[in-house]
Amino acid sequence: MKSETATSCNETLFRRYRQTGDSAALSALYDQHCNNLYYYLLVMSDPNTAADVTQKVWLKVMESKQDYQSQGRFQAWLFTIGHRMLIDEFRQSKRWQADTDPDSLGSVAPVSDNQTDFHQLLKHLPFTQREAFSLQQEGFSLQDIASICDVPVETVKTRLRYARNTLKKHWKTS
Incomplete structure (x- = not known):
């Protein structure tokens, strides 16, 4: 509300x-x-x-x-x-640089132990994944993100899934 x-x-x-x-x-x-x-x-x-x-x-x-x-x-x-x-x-x-090649999705440079800052990790995501993730964090719905990025909702879902999986995989809490 x-x-x-x-x-x-x-x-x-x-x-x-x-x-x-x-x-x-x-x-x-x-x-x-x-x-x-x-x-x-x-x-x-x-x-x-x-x-x-x-x-x-x-x-x-x-x-x-x-x-x-x-x-x-x-x-x-x-x-x-x-x-x-x-x-x-x-x-x-x-x-x-368009990074929409499916083979590049989810690839990110490994984060060293002294570089566990979340924002740095976010910067390593491919542009399209980082964008979808950032917009979702701003509170936009999947439909809004699709409209902003001019892509189908299913593409947004895929980008978000890859971004979350990559962030989980590389995030180090110590």
């Missing part, structure tokens, strides 16, 4: 911003979602790229306010923009 209230509040705030240009409504949305968006982008890239893309996403939100379809969740729309802009950033800087 709490998430339904938050979703309703987000929809109301964005509708107010879209219809009247109310900067306080946009500011409230920014305050509510900026850190989560930045963290997602940080997990998927590096601090500079995450900061740059986060700024570009909010500019895109302002430019594209009429494109938003209220049947979806604002946060899912925001993260979809973030996903697409991050991929564009990687392509422009020639850092994009």
